[in-house]
Amino acid sequence: LDEIDIKILKILQENAKQSLEDMSEMLKLPKSTIAYRIKRLESQGIIKGYYAHIDPYALDQDYIVITFVRAKYGKDYHLNLGSKLAEIPGVWGVYFVLGDTDFVVMARYKNREEFMKNFLEKLMSMPEIERTSTQIVVKTIKEAPNIVIY
Amino acid sequence: LDEIDIKILKILQENAKQSLEDMSEMLKLPKSTIAYRIKRLESQGIIKGYYAHIDPYALDQDYIVITFVRAKYGKDYHLNLGSKLAEIPGVWGVYFVLGDTDFVVMARYKNREEFMKNFLEKLMSMPEIERTSTQIVVKTIKEAPNIVIY
Amino acid sequence: LDEIDIKILKILQENAKQSLEDMSEMLKLPKSTIAYRIKRLESQGIIKGYYAHIDPYALDQDYIVITFVRAKYGKDYHLNLGSKLAEIPGVWGVYFVLGDTDFVVMARYKNREEFMKNFLEKLMSMPEIERTSTQIVVKTIKEAPNIVIY
Amino acid sequence: LDEIDIKILKILQENAKQSLEDMSEMLKLPKSTIAYRIKRLESQGIIKGYYAHIDPYALDQDYIVITFVRAKYGKDYHLNLGSKLAEIPGVWGVYFVLGDTDFVVMARYKNREEFMKNFLEKLMSMPEIERTSTQIVVKTIKEAPNIVIY
Amino acid sequence: LDEIDIKILKILQENAKQSLEDMSEMLKLPKSTIAYRIKRLESQGIIKGYYAHIDPYALDQDYIVITFVRAKYGKDYHLNLGSKLAEIPGVWGVYFVLGDTDFVVMARYKNREEFMKNFLEKLMSMPEIERTSTQIVVKTIKEAPNIVIY
Amino acid sequence: LDEIDIKILKILQENAKQSLEDMSEMLKLPKSTIAYRIKRLESQGIIKGYYAHIDPYALDQDYIVITFVRAKYGKDYHLNLGSKLAEIPGVWGVYFVLGDTDFVVMARYKNREEFMKNFLEKLMSMPEIERTSTQIVVKTIKEAPNIVIY
Amino acid sequence: LDEIDIKILKILQENAKQSLEDMSEMLKLPKSTIAYRIKRLESQGIIKGYYAHIDPYALDQDYIVITFVRAKYGKDYHLNLGSKLAEIPGVWGVYFVLGDTDFVVMARYKNREEFMKNFLEKLMSMPEIERTSTQIVVKTIKEAPNIVIY
Amino acid sequence: LDEIDIKILKILQENAKQSLEDMSEMLKLPKSTIAYRIKRLESQGIIKGYYAHIDPYALDQDYIVITFVRAKYGKDYHLNLGSKLAEIPGVWGVYFVLGDTDFVVMARYKNREEFMKNFLEKLMSMPEIERTSTQIVVKTIKEAPNIVIY
Ligand SMILES: [Mg+2]
Ligand SMILES: [Mg+2]
Ligand SMILES: [Mg+2]
Ligand SMILES: [Mg+2]
Ligand SMILES: [Mg+2]
Ligand SMILES: [Mg+2]
Numbered sequence A, B, C, D, E, F, G, H: 001l002d003e004i005d006i007k008i009l010k011i012l013q014e015n016a017k018q019s020l021e022d023m024s025e026m027l028k029l030p031k032s033t034i035a036y037r038i039k040r041l042e043s044q045g046i047i048k049g050y051y052a053h054i055d056p057y058a059l060d061q062d063y064i065v066i067t068f069v070r071a072k073y074g075k076d077y078h079l080n081l082g083s084k085l086a087e088i089p090g091v092w093g094v095y096f097v098l099g100d101t102d103f104v105v106m107a108r109y110k111n112r113e114e115f116m117k118n119f120l121e122k123l124m125s126m127p128e129i130e131r132t133s134t135q136i137v138v139k140t141i142k143e144a145p146n147i148v149i150y
């Protein structure tokens, strides 16, 4: 990854629809070079895809939770549990952490009823779980996971 | 938002580069209808942008942290602190929660040194903070904040 | 529910014995209208009943506790436990919460002995419970659950 | 308080509109005796009033919270804080407890926005508070504070 | 218990060897009255005995601990455990409390080795225990359990 | 301290009124020897006094608390605070410990009102205190601080 | 151990290669005396060996952790667990402590992957463990376990 | 650092007095090569010195503590505090960690009195400290910080 790659990534992480013409002008490089490099970044798996950013609040997904999950201790429990948590509809983030909890789970639902039915009840029937604790997000101040180059 | 809008969003949240031709076929609708609706979703602010999804690990950003921040109690402290946290380079998520902590902060750095210099030292000089506690992410099992329609 | 309903409810939540005459005067409405609306609020289940408010302290019920109950993790455990807790004599409130505990239980007893025999010993033989922690209320500063319209 | 008083209270705590006729039959006592005793219970302050029980959920008050408040240490801080908490609109219960927190506060709001504006922001500007932690009630399993005789 | 009894108890709780002559003079009462009342306080079980107060530090018992014991949840577990804890040599106080722990245990040993062999290892083999946590006393500022009248 | 001293102490810690005759027989030693040794133990400060053991419950002192006190950090704070806590009427034990709290305080009161007035309000006006947490004792399973030789 | 021994130990704990000539001069004692005393300290087991002090950071061992391990309660569990923890490659310190955790474990690894494979996965398959919590060391400010005489 | 360096370090970390002859035989290399490489490892700072390992218990240093220190929040507080902690006699390890505490401090003393005077009182007068909590080590199961190559 050289400096030009970084510049290209920086543009695309904020606007995947930036035209080659504009990028060519911004970077003072021929369009073909930029096109070639983007292809390479894609084939190397550095660019994993392109997505539309939909506002969760606009879709009434305002019951946003961060749940801390403590697994029971035992071989492969953590491994299995991580995958199961990731498959729950509404869950968009699952992080395995060191510390008092094992997993930090990020999820969004339309309301309390959906949260209980789609999330909480599912968790309560997973035998690998020892304990969960849920924090309600009252305000999303920043959510820009697309920004990797800063 | 009718069912067609939802279908369009569902496609775009996973692949912003899906062609109108393909979408037309998938949804059995004329390309013009789809194009019109996408424009409308954009102008309504439901689609907030299009991003390239860059793999943080590919860029060696593997010092990933979740930090819990407790603000001092006082008028406007929480408001100010939220904005300040959001401006720290490397921070991509700031959530205001109810519970034992006030903010859950998500951030990525290349290594411990960067984390300390760019993040921890900045936090330590913010007078609104009473206490922080940081969890190191040892594995990102899922990170798909783009998936809003599920 | 229109504004008149709200005004009627506001009066009745504080004084269920307010006469139709007085209400008619306060609301500048015929008695028959008020009577009709009260009936409707009752049949809609918005007014669930009328209660005498008895002072617990006057009946020497001054061993007042708030108990936090943590259920074992397992399918239907929480559901069953909630009902069982609600049936314990002396328990007047059972709330299922998100966070470090699962249930917040409000109860009143005449003294420590009654509390131990009627409450604590019952809890200790419920297999769904992992842990309880009890806080003694030293002063009830406000207890007005009847006030819903404020 | 003799056994008859207790029986009268037990009836009225569940149905304040029970007629003297019915009570007379239930208790095998003349109506005048019952009427006299009710008056006495009222004048002694044992019956503090009569209220209609309104269903909070029917009024869309489903953002129900239990907040733990820790006061700063200092003369009269606890006393003052208790009164201030009790005056916040939406707060129906304030209990002063021994243990890791000082006050358990029960409150109901229509939604997150109301909760933040009417409750959380008020708390954040009270100088007597060191710390709060809020639990969201996901289900009210029992709420019958009227039941004092059991 | 009248005021004279209280005065007698107050003297004896600090000096069990106070002579009847002195007490007679202090209380302006005949010796026979005092002797009679002491006998009565003994036979009523108000005075449970007389003991010499030995200085633990003088006997090199300076490894003083306060241990918090959390019992497993289950019928009679707490009852049984309380008795078992009380029988451990070196344990002089066992209190059943409400809150995060179930028992507060006070004990004294000559040194770490004695503490481990006589106390900790015994606790570790009690199946009713879920968890213990021990605090080392670095200074006994006051220990006067004999003072009941103050 | 030889074995005979230990035997004498063991008798006196349980019964300060044991007669010299009985002790002489129990220990197979002349009364004069025993009397001499007791005097010596007293003058060495090993025996610090003789107390009547009064039953707190018989005197209606059944509001028994164990309070954990956390001092503010600062030079001499702990020293001063320890003495102040020891002087509160009703407090019979003050232990300076290592760990999450600084002082474990044992106290007895007749009821909640006495506890609040004589204890809690005093604590709340001590500027050296950062935080207290109180556990109510529901049962004293053992309280025999006189037993030093075991 | 007399004062000369202490002086010798003080020199050797910082520099095991100090020559007998230099030590002779520093301590004003014949070389033979010093040599004799060192031998004696070695044979008494007071000097347990001589080590090269290797800088862990120079060997890229900068993923340094302090892990708190809570054992399940049960006879010999703690004993067995202590030994098993001590045998894990990368673990250099295992301390059995009183308090909320049972073992404090110090370990060093080259990176997160090594830490997970060599340490965390091993812990997760030990049946004696109830819970672990890991703190990442961001800076080693002092590490001089060789300094015993100070 | 090649494989031969690693082998040399592995020998010296366990026995700094291993002779060149023995090492030559073990590694099948001329003594001069080994001598040259050791010098290089020393001048590169990879070998930071050689020390005698003295048994703390043999010197009666059996009051061993692990103290968790939480710093007040503020610019440079952590930096200053780390250095101050490292200078306290008896402290051999100071680690700056992420999580609920800021510093983990390892120290050894002869007894409680030394611990209080040399350590605890010093900490209590450091204005940068918000809170400490100390765990007593009851058994050192492993302490081999010299083992870096494993
Ligand atoms: Mg919603
Ligand atoms: Mg990296
Ligand atoms: Mg009572
Ligand atoms: Mg609502
Ligand atoms: Mg000792
Ligand atoms: Mg009482």
Ligand SMILES: [Mg+2]
Binding pocket: G060, G061, G062, G063, G109, G110, G111
């Ligand atoms: Mg590394």
Ligand SMILES: [Mg+2]
Binding pocket: H060, H061, H062, H063, H109, H110, H111
């Ligand atoms: Mg010692």
